[in-house]
Amino acid sequence: MIHSILAVYYREMLIMRRRLTRLIPSWSVSPLLYLIAFGYAMGKHVAIDGHSYMEFLIPGLIAMNSMTQAFAIASEINIARFYWHIFEEIQAAPVSDFAYVAGEVLAGTTRALLSTCVILILGLLFGVVLSCNFMFWLGVLLNSFVFSSLAVGLAMVVKSHGDQVLLTSFVITPMAFLGGTFFPLENFPVWGQNFIHILPITHAAKVIRASSLGNVVPLSSYFVLAITGFIFFSIAVVCVKRAKD
Amino acid sequence: MxxxxxxxxxxxxxxxxxxxxxxxxxxxxxxxxxxxxxxxxxxxxxxxxxxxxxxxxxxxxxxxxxxxxxxxxxxxxxxxxxxxxxxxxxxxxxxxxxxxxxxxxxxxxxxxxxxxxxxxxxxxxxxxxxxxxxxxxxxxxxxxxxxxxxxxxxxxxxxxxxxxxxxxxxxxxxxxxxxxxxxxxxxxxxxxxxxxxxxxxxxxxxxxxxxxxxxxSNLMAKLGSWALDRLIDDKMEPIYFYDRDEANSYIASHKESFTLRRVNLEDAFLAMTGKKVK
CATH class of the missing domain: 3.40.50.300 (P-loop containing nucleotide triphosphate hydrolases)
Known part of the structure; x- marks a missing residue:
């Protein structure tokens, strides 16, 4: 089992290593623009709960970026599946569906963790030093686990790469902007807050922000993320099984 | 196996x-x-x-x-x-x-x-x-x-x-x-x-x-060893023979043009299905 998981993971890591010089700039551009536009230009004189807007924004960006980068594994899977037909090579090997999902989820998580490091470095350039303690990394890890599991499941369901892009536009992009990344949830009406609390990204933003700013961490949000991740992971295993026509 | x-x-x-x-x-x-x-x-x-x-x-x-x-x-x-x-x-x-x-x-x-x-x-x-x-x-x-x-x-x-x-x-x-x-x-x-x-x-x-x-070899042998292709209504129609001499005498006794070749698996497939493999 471990052998198979590592095989799937190793393949993704080899590809990522080969593309790393292109990936790091691509991971930096959007967060850098958000930091300049919202953090530096617009939020200069804004303070939220005793923290500068930049300090409020960076943990939100980490939640958002770890989500989008973990979810990006879906595109990699789809390219491998629809264009290069590499999924067949893995399906024909003695690799269980569980091992395949675990390997891909691990790769998505690694990608998300690396992109988090990029944002932390960008934050340093803007003079923001966050507390990167255990609870912070646990929050990033669980968030990445949730969205890479979702990515693997959805990658098996879609029929083309175009469908994948559509899913990103309708699922991930709204979550990225509404899940408490750029502004406090209290600014929403109550019904809106209730809806937003269903989204895993909201819990991720809460735990990452609280842990990195030294506030009290909401343990229930870690629990929600872990349970959601487990459910998405299980669904992904079923989707891989069903991907055999 | x-x-x-x-x-x-x-x-x-x-x-x-x-x-x-x-x-x-x-x-x-x-x-x-x-x-x-x-x-x-x-x-x-x-x-x-x-x-x-x-x-x-x-x-x-x-x-x-x-x-x-x-x-x-x-x-x-x-x-x-x-x-x-x-x-x-x-x-x-x-x-x-x-x-x-x-x-x-x-x-x-x-x-x-x-x-x-x-x-x-x-x-x-x-x-x-x-x-x-x-x-x-x-x-x-x-x-x-x-x-x-x-x-x-x-x-x-x-x-x-x-x-x-x-x-x-x-x-x-x-x-x-x-x-x-x-x-x-x-x-x-x-x-x-x-x-x-x-x-x-x-x-x-x-x-x-x-x-x-x-x-x-068994599939081809059922038809013969040699085939003569002739053009009928824009379609190639083969005729099969067990030996070459037989095929040559057929050519000599007909005025049309033929192409002589060895029987292949395509012929066997064609004979069985009425269509070509390719």
Whole structure:
């Protein structure tokens, strides 16, 4: 089992290593623009709960970026599946569906963790030093686990790469902007807050922000993320099984 | 050894495979011949676990594909019709990933990679990226990769499609060499000469049904040894003869123009189905 998981993971890591010089700039551009536009230009004189807007924004960006980068594994899977037909090579090997999902989820998580490091470095350039303690990394890890599991499941369901892009536009992009990344949830009406609390990204933003700013961490949000991740992971295993026509 | 019993595959309204029964012996090179859409790739996809059959059973070396899918997958190597290599990775990396997927340890992997790359004449390109290789090299690499874990059954789905005649012959020689080492080979093709040159036995498949299974020589012998092609209403109609002299006397007694050639598997297929393989 471990052998198979590592095989799937190793393949993704080899590809990522080969593309790393292109990936790091691509991971930096959007967060850098958000930091300049919202953090530096617009939020200069804004303070939220005793923290500068930049300090409020960076943990939100980490939640958002770890989500989008973990979810990006879906595109990699789809390219491998629809264009290069590499999924067949893995399906024909003695690799269980569980091992395949675990390997891909691990790769998505690694990608998300690396992109988090990029944002932390960008934050340093803007003079923001966050507390990167255990609870912070646990929050990033669980968030990445949730969205890479979702990515693997959805990658098996879609029929083309175009469908994948559509899913990103309708699922991930709204979550990225509404899940408490750029502004406090209290600014929403109550019904809106209730809806937003269903989204895993909201819990991720809460735990990452609280842990990195030294506030009290909401343990229930870690629990929600872990349970959601487990459910998405299980669904992904079923989707891989069903991907055999 | 491959055993297939009453295999059926239904895709919505299409009955792609109809009660397919096969028994491929250990070390045999078995060719599956049929026109596009006959069900060749569907059969191979089912035999390698990529597609679930609607009904029927498959066993590879005694392992039932449904009940022991991991064990039966370990028995087989697959060279699919489309190039499924990681284009951004090197030849060595592609081979390594395959070895890892089949649970080979590092020493065993490296030894096998050296051995197989020299076997398919790609040792010099070990560090090259796959996207830098020619079509023929990619095909050879796919064959080498499929042999990494020493499978006892090798599935080749149209292994020479899109290659020039010279490269096709090189791949044929390679396939023969693999068979000589005791590997059972299941080959799908729509190249008549490929099946004729390589196969111990051939199955004719048309619209999901196996029409006949026999040796190429037996299938051709039923028609004769020589064929005369004549043009009738824009269509080539062959006439078959058991010996050359008989064919020559026929030419001499007719005023039309004929082309004399040896009977091939295409003729056998044509006689059975009324259509050509290609």
């Amino acid at each position: 491959i055993k297939v019993q009453n295999l059926n595959k239904i895709y919505k309204s299409l009955h792609a495979l109809k009660d397919v029964n096969l028994h491929v012996k250990q070390g045999e090179l078995f060719a599956y011949l049929g026109p596009n859409g006959a069900g060749k790739s569907t059969t191979i996809r089912i035999l390698t676990g990529l597609t679930q059959p609607t009904s029927g059973s498959v066993s590879l070396n005694g392992f039932d594909l449904k009940e022991s899918s991991i064990k039966s997958r370990q028995q087989c190597g697959l060279v699919p019709q489309s190039i499924n290599l990681d284009q951004e990775l090197s030849v060595y990396e592609n081979m390594t990933i395959h070895g890892l997927l089949f649970r080979m340890d590092r020493a065993e992997r490296d030894k096998k990679i050296d051995e197989l790359l020299s076997y398919v004449d790609l040792s010099q390109r070990c560090k090259s990226l796959v996207k830098e290789l020619s079509g023929g090299m990619k095909r050879r690499l796919m064959i080498a990769r499929a042999l990494m874990h020493s499978p006892s059954v090798l599935f080749l789905d149209e292994p020479t499609v899109g290659l020039d005649a010279g490269m096709r012959r090189k791949i044929w020689a390679l396939i023969k060499k693999i068979q000589q080492q005791g590997t059972t080979i299941f080959l799908t093709t729509h190249y008549i000469e490929e099946a004729e040159f390589l196969a111990d036995r051939v199955a004719f498949l048309d619209t999901g049904t196996i029409l006949v299974i026999d040796t190429p």
